[in-house]
Amino acid sequence: MQVKDRSICNAKGEIIDTLDNLENQLRPDEDHIFSLENSYIDTHCGLVKIRAIKYEYEQNNKTMNISIDAQEFIKAILKDALNGEIRLVAKR
Numbered sequence: 001m002q003v004k005d006r007s008i009c010n011a012k013g014e015i016i017d018t019l020d021n022l023e024n025q026l027r028p029d030e031d032h033i034f035s036l037e038n039s040y041i042d043t044h045c046g047l048v049k050i051r052a053i054k055y056e057y058e059q060n061n062k063t064m065n066i067s068i069d070a071q072e073f074i075k076a077i078l079k080d081a082l083n084g085e086i087r088l089v090a091k092r
Helices: 019-024
Strands: 003-009 015-018 032-043 046-055 074-079 086-090
Antiparallel strands (some): 003 015
């Protein structure tokens, strides 16, 4: 649901909190539910009464860099000069 602004108001339309303030209270990597009473948000459809706002932590992307030591995998790649055959000599 799209909100017109980030304010949370009471039934009289008085601002009692903001979404920004709630987000500032969040801890990283944790879900959080803010329970609210007699609270409303202003949407394009008018004021909508809300009982709670739930923030869910999601991790969509993760980058991992791994360095490897190629010497552990391959000892040598040899190419036979006479017949052109390529041979892998693995470390044992």
